[in-house]
Amino acid sequence: MKTDIEIAREAKKKPIQEIGARLGIPAEHLLPYGHDKAKVSQDFIASLEGRPDGKLILVTAINPTPAGEGKTTTTVGLGDGLNRIGKKAIVCIREASLGPNFGMKGGAAGGGMAQVVPMEDMNLHFTGDFHAITAAHNLLAAMIDNHIYWGNELGIDVRRIAWRRVMDMNDRALRDIVVGLGGVANGFARQTGFDITVASEVMAILCLATDLKDLQKRLGDIVVAYRRDKSPVYCRDLKADGAMTVLLKDAMQPNLVQTLENNPAFVHGGPFANIAHGCNSVIATKTALKLGEYVVTEAGFGADLGAEKFFDIKCRKAGLKPAAAVIVATVRAMKMNGGVAKADLGTENVEAVKKGCPNLGRHIANTKGFGVPVVVAINHFATDTEAEIQAVKDYVAQQGAEAVLCRHWAEGSAGIEELARKVVQIAEGGAANFAPLYPDEMPLFQKIETIAKRIYHADEVIADKAIRDQLRAWEAAGYGHFPICMAKTQYSFSTDPNLRGAPTGHTVPIREVRLSAGAGFIVVICGEIMTMPGLPKIPSAEVIRLDEAGRIEGLF
Template identity: 55%
Template sequence: MLTDLEIAKQCNLKPMEEIADELNLNRDYLEQYGKNKAKISLEVMDDIKDHADGNLILVTSINPTPAGEGKSTVTVGLAQSMKQLGHSVSCCLREPSLGPVMGIKGGAAGGGYSQVVPMEEINLHFTGDIHAITAANNALSAFIDNHIFQGNALQIDQRRITWKRVVDLNDRALRQVVVGLGGVKQGIPREDGFNITVASEIMAILCLAENYQDLKERLNRIIIGYSTSNEPVTVKDLNVGGALTLLLKEAFKPNLVQTLEGVPAFIHGGPFANIAHGCNSVVATKMASKLTDYVVTEAGFGADLGAEKFLNIKARTAHLDPKIVVIVATIRALKMHGGVDKADLSNENIPALMEGLKNLKKHTETIEAFNVPFVIAINKFTADTEAEIATLTKWCEKHQFKVALTDVWAQGGQGGLDLAKAVVQTIANEKANFKPLYSLDESLKEKITIVAKTVYGAKDVEFSSEALEQLDTLTKQGLGHLAVCMAKTQYSLSDDPVKLGRPEDFTVTIRECRPSVGAGFIVCLTGDVLTMPGLPKEPAALKMDIDEDQGAIGLF
């Protein structure tokens, strides 16, 4: 069996000019980055602003497990299927972070015969966007420390600096550091720490800004810490918003590549969904929507994280109108949610499958709460038995859920035709009445509680004394109108990663609340979720290398 990388290397990529032609995009707006990838100038938005918006399709999933769900694979495969049916279509995904690429996953560009290519370039440095965000984030850190060193006119309290440095790798040793050591000439010593780049507020800002002016205004609103008089200090106070915008000028332009079957693919931005909002950029989504009749996009992890944030944060902010949600599930993962060990997943187990379906049911309830129709995609694995497939299909029919068996990993677009037909038919026949779950006028505490109870199924929410004090302070600072971005484990509906399936009678604990004013939300940390992951015992990087022709080896 060929690996994803071997399949990708066999692909004869179309010239980027032909991909632009698929979009009826004037080639003058194409900015080539080598042979097989390009950026698109934002000037094109003036030309296409009067185009009708395409139908927006969101792909989400059940809670992920080590068994695999294949959400990105289904996203790409569905777009290829729709193209085979003759539709004008594009897909929008996030850029892979080197953290998971070098850590556990080994790649994040789809899989099998439903990939975006060139996968090795996309998975590694791509067009340098994440590096630009790293540079902007760390430039701000340098400006903060320099301001303090040069006299500290803003009276920044160095004990209350909330802005952290970043690196786009999993490096637990950097979670807590001390900077400024070495004597008087080296700076002022203080405690600091690193987040992974995709958890930076600047990443979230880049993905939510509508244009360069909005980008600059959002950057200026970033709170970097507090003064000795307990007042927030912002990027605007430091007068460096222009410099940060300049560093992000090229990164803000959407990237254009293609799928294995030549579907235009916009890959731009990459915030994690368990610690940020988990969606690709607004500018890429809106551009794709003006250029094609259908846009297939994904949001990270399960519907309790990525989809909730797509709908409550991104869609609200950008005034998007999602027409349908595709919920991806695999029989393997459902059996794992039903209590089966990973080593035993290849064995038929109907009772475990039925128990695991409780997890899928909760995610359907979440999407229904947003008043958006959905289709369940059964992402087929080779070990799935006919009895298991029949059980899942009958369960969907019993609940009157639209369902389609997909095999896009093995068959590409051909393996997702039933799903594509179901999606197109549902969009045509069922009107979405999308509405966020909460009003921005509600208190921060009420918003958190609504998400925890409606989306996670929590019985109650418990706030630490620190979180309560922070929420009170944020409200007094006039930030109570912001959305909430929950930082939670992806593996469970609860904040405890070992509680699989559909846990009941649990309490979600909010331990800390951090303002991301530029992004437009308050980050609420639950459980033990970390903003700087660590590497596993055997990182995916151990299998990576280059061959004699300088080609990549081991990228999943």
């Protein structure tokens, strides 16, 4: 089998105007970036108001393992599969961050015969959205320090500046730094740090804003610092919101591309799900719902993170009502959850599969708890045996759901027809009765406990008095109705990345809480999770290069 990048390079792409025409987007409302990608104009999006919505399908997964699950691959494959059976379906996924591309995780375009193209562009600079977000975020950071340098009229307490800087790269050396060294001309020395761009509140705001007016209001609402009396200083107080909106004007427009089978895909926004809310933009999803019968979207990492945030943050704030959810699992991942080492995954081990299935079972139960019907997609690997596949199917049946074997990685849409038909059956059956996990009016700490106990099956949440006091202060300031955005390891239901399966009886320690007043949620940082990742011992960057023909090699 060829590599993902080799397959993508051989794709027979159609001009992006042709893809847009299939959706009824006039050429004058497409802003092309080359021949195979374009942004959709705000004017066209506004003209869709009043059209009925299609059906929204969420693709989520079990907790990720080194064995690989293929959530994005399944999302793209399902979109192709729905089109294959005659449905007008659109894929909505996130843009890729450079950090994981050059680190360990790889890109975000799918894989095998179920990919979005152009793969190289999408996994690198694409249309420049992440650069615009990085620039807007760091403009605000520069304006904070500049304001203090020129007299600090707003009375900012330099010890209580909440706004850090960002870059779209994994660089652990920048997590905690000191700025302003070198004397009077360089300002006031203070401790700060960098987060990765996908953790930026500006990223979250862009992904939750409905239009440019809403974008600027949300940017203005960002709390950047506090005064000595602990009163907040907002982005709008520094008069930075206008310039930030200008930098984000083009980035706010969704990107239209295509799958290998020339079906439409919106790729827009890219917050991580382990440290941010993990969903593509609201504007892309809502636009797709006006243009298609079915919209297939994904939420990052496992359902304990991405799906929970999709339901409790994105759907709550955007008024979305998903019709069905697909949970992606693999036989290999079940074996890893059952205690099998990665090197031994190619050997049949039905007992290990059965032992690992409770991880999948908990995700099924959790997702059903939101009132959304579930189907499981078994992403097929060549080493899977019939007995192992049947073990997963039998287990899922015991959980009151159905598991469908999918071969889209090797066969494209032809290998996922059965799942596509099942999704249509569920979605058109009208069984969905979506509701978030907790009400807006629930106190913030109780919301955290609700997620920890009902989704993670923890016994308790541990938080210092200072954190509890901070949450109460935000409630008093009018932020008590905000949902919670948990930042924790993606590898486990617990905060211990090595605790696989479906653990119970564990505790969730809170290290820090952050107010994202513009995005409209509270970030709760748990355990050892980092908002600026580091590179692995052997990063993917070591094998990414140009070949003799000037083509990119090594991306995956």
